[in-house]
Amino acid sequence: MCKKIIIYLFAVLTVLMFLIAASELYSYAALKNIFESPKEFLTILKISVLAITLISCIIIYYIWMHIYSIMNNNFKDVTGIQNKVSLEAKISEIAQRNNTMNVGLMMYDLNDFKQINDTYGHAAGDKLLQDFVDCLSKILVKDSFLARFGGDEFLIVQENATPELMKNMSLKLCRIIDEYNKTAQFKISYAEGYEVSYHNHYFFIEDLLDEVDKKMYRDKAYKKKNITEDYSREKPYECIDNIITEKSFASEIFKCIQETDENKSLALIISDISNFHYFNNAFGYSVGNNILKSFCGEILNAPSMLFSRHLHSDVFAALLDVTNFTEEELLYHIRLYNKYIVNRISKLNHVCHFKINSGIFMINDRFLAPEIMISNANTARRLAKMNSTHVCCYNKQLEESEVKEAKILLTFPEALEADKFQIFLQPKVNTSDGTISGAEALVRWIDDGRPVWNPDDFIPLLERTGYITELDYLVYEKCFRFLSQNETMKNNFITISLNVSPAHLLTPQEFIDKVLNLAQKYCIDLNRIIFEITENAFIQQKEPLDKVINVFHRHGIRISMDDFGSGYSSLQLLDDIKFDEVKIDKKFFRNGINDNSKIILHEMIEMLKKLGKNIVCEGIEKEEVVDFLKKEGCDELQGFLFYKPMSESEFASMFSELYDEAAG
Ligand code: C2E
Ligand code: CA
Ligand code: CA
Numbered sequence: 001m002c003k004k005i006i007i008y009l010f011a012v013l014t015v016l017m018f019l020i021a022a023s024e025l026y027s028y029a030a031l032k033n034i035f036e037s038p039k040e041f042l043t044i045l046k047i048s049v050l051a052i053t054l055i056s057c058i059i060i061y062y063i064w065m066h067i068y069s070i071m072n073n074n075f076k077d078v079t080g081i082q083n084k085v086s087l088e089a090k091i092s093e094i095a096q097r098n099n100t101m102n103v104g105l106m107m108y109d110l111n112d113f114k115q116i117n118d119t120y121g122h123a124a125g126d127k128l129l130q131d132f133v134d135c136l137s138k139i140l141v142k143d144s145f146l147a148r149f150g151g152d153e154f155l156i157v158q159e160n161a162t163p164e165l166m167k168n169m170s171l172k173l174c175r176i177i178d179e180y181n182k183t184a185q186f187k188i189s190y191a192e193g194y195e196v197s198y199h200n201h202y203f204f205i206e207d208l209l210d211e212v213d214k215k216m217y218r219d220k221a222y223k224k225k226n227i228t229e230d231y232s233r234e235k236p237y238e239c240i241d242n243i244i245t246e247k248s249f250a251s252e253i254f255k256c257i258q259e260t261d262e263n264k265s266l267a268l269i270i271s272d273i274s275n276f277h278y279f280n281n282a283f284g285y286s287v288g289n290n291i292l293k294s295f296c297g298e299i300l301n302a303p304s305m306l307f308s309r310h311l312h313s314d315v316f317a318a319l320l321d322v323t324n325f326t327e328e329e330l331l332y333h334i335r336l337y338n339k340y341i342v343n344r345i346s347k348l349n350h351v352c353h354f355k356i357n358s359g360i361f362m363i364n365d366r367f368l369a370p371e372i373m374i375s376n377a378n379t380a381r382r383l384a385k386m387n388s389t390h391v392c393c394y395n396k397q398l399e400e401s402e403v404k405e406a407k408i409l410l411t412f413p414e415a416l417e418a419d420k421f422q423i424f425l426q427p428k429v430n431t432s433d434g435t436i437s438g439a440e441a442l443v444r445w446i447d448d449g450r451p452v453w454n455p456d457d458f459i460p461l462l463e464r465t466g467y468i469t470e471l472d473y474l475v476y477e478k479c480f481r482f483l484s485q486n487e488t489m490k491n492n493f494i495t496i497s498l499n500v501s502p503a504h505l506l507t508p509q510e511f512i513d514k515v516l517n518l519a520q521k522y523c524i525d526l527n528r529i530i531f532e533i534t535e536n537a538f539i540q541q542k543e544p545l546d547k548v549i550n551v552f553h554r555h556g557i558r559i560s561m562d563d564f565g566s567g568y569s570s571l572q573l574l575d576d577i578k579f580d581e582v583k584i585d586k587k588f589f590r591n592g593i594n595d596n597s598k599i600i601l602h603e604m605i606e607m608l609k610k611l612g613k614n615i616v617c618e619g620i621e622k623e624e625v626v627d628f629l630k631k632e633g634c635d636e637l638q639g640f641l642f643y644k645p646m647s648e649s650e651f652a653s654m655f656s657e658l659y660d661e662a663a664g
Helices: 002-032 038-075 084-095 113-120 122-138 163-183 205-223 246-259 276-283 285-300 327-349 370-384 396-417 455-465 468-485 487-491 502-506 508-521 535-540 542-555 571-576 595-610 623-632 648-663
Strands: 103-110 144-148 153-158 190-197 266-273 305-312 315-321 356-363 391-393 421-430 436-447 450-453 495-500 529-534 558-564 581-584 614-618 636-638
Touching (some): 084 144, 084 205, 103 163, 122 153, 190 205, 246 315, 246 370, 266 327, 285 305, 370 391, 487 648, 502 508, 529 535, 535 571, 542 558, 581 595, 595 614
Parallel strands (some): 614 636
Antiparallel strands (some): 103 153, 103 190, 305 315
């Protein structure tokens, strides 16, 4: 604007000068009668016009250059880009426009610049500034305006901007700086905030400035690495009051991943605190909150952190730069870091030790939907709770088991509806003479005569998801119907053992009522029924179990402690619970029987006999085991050596063959 006025002014002045000079010359010539004819006067005039124009142009050029250099010095910074004055002029010029559509701002601030100045001197600081300016200049495009507006603060005003353009510029800078840092003595670390005013996302220039400023400071907090200060002296952990939705977290991850140098390896870690609600219950909410704040602060300060967020309750997520780490090393380091966090938080809040669970997802495909990344890291976190290190990395195997589990869960309801579950019966024999004493009912998922899934695949999953109770009732009903319909079974007393999922103990009365109703419906002699309940349920759900056992005992139903010796059974348990039978777990007999297991089994059987329990051993596959158990006085045996699980019809025909023959 200013430039144009000056040029017009000079043009007008030149024309005026020329007109004045021409009229003066003409009057002088007329007075002195110098020219012989008007034609001669015109020729002289033309030559004069040319000469004056030439001289004027030269004068204008020099004056203009002089003014320009004065103006430039006023608007240029020492780094060679626009300075604060010029930036303010630019901003106020934009502010006066009718609208700010498609104006973008990118704000930058160097991290640790003061530290470099203080530690290595101003020459080093100046060089760093200049180098950063050079890097910034490389991302400029048409209509970019780069200015320095503070010591280490810069702003790019971008006209005709779009979000894509801004993102690309930001990405480009990231790559340039990464490249620079590979060889630089002082590495550049910067904070960035950018925003663009466009359709449906309109900002006035002041709001745009505010927004980029906020973004830049947020970015500064996340990018600042290797913070050595104690987190308790830092600003309060805004993140714990700053829970974000999974959707916005997903988009943040995506943005951060796309903005990070492609050569870097990234991992998403989602962590939580085991049984966090205990802290709230035991120490109150304020302690609980302090623990969360500390947890948040520690995660924020973790090495190689790109950014972290509070997802919900005690769950935090972080994106880490894991370049040069193998999966194993990463697992190890996260385990160590979690231990370190636990120590610090325990000391700071005077609480006892606790566990942090971390699920890791290595980001190999940067374009994978971030929602899937979050879900995979969460799956790994869930599994981390179950392993002793409390850290788990999502991998192919997990992926496959996830897919399998999804298939099982999705097809279970229709399989139930279509009667695809059958009971198989595995006979138990008397140790003394090998005669059948009873049978355990084992469920099978069968389609077109072939098993679809193994019980070990679907039972634990159905337990976790709560569907198992429905399946158990189906098994009980099928068994009761089989007992009531088969004449040989009716006439010969053998017991039927039924597995009970621990899930039933959550609603003990419902369980009792349903079982008794079913038994009544099929007129079952309840003395023939044994319910097998796993050892772990005895430990974890003692009270409801006591209730169930008391009622069942009154009706003649017996209780067996299943998988005895597979978990952490305590001797106290044997005294506390009124069970009738113990089923020693098959793992004792998996590879035959060695001297150590002989000692353990001997003592165990001795003790159980003294307590008056019926002793059953399952998973018997070898004669030598039978010999040993016979000697020890075990009551019943179950295993492939005697019988494999068989269908109802196979069992019925085998059973009638044995008993009808004997009777005949
Ligand atoms: P469990 O209660 O310990 O059942 C015994 C398991 O050992 C059965 O596996 C049986 O087939 C297997 N087995 C029997 N003899 C031998 C042997 O000599 N060697 C070996 N290696 N294995 C033997 P299955 O049928 O695959 O069942 C696995 C588990 O699934 C059961 O373990 C039980 O916990 C559960 N389950 C099966 N049916 C039901 C059911 O109807 N309801 C509930 N809640 N759980 C069930
Ligand atoms: Ca069992
Ligand atoms: Ca068992």
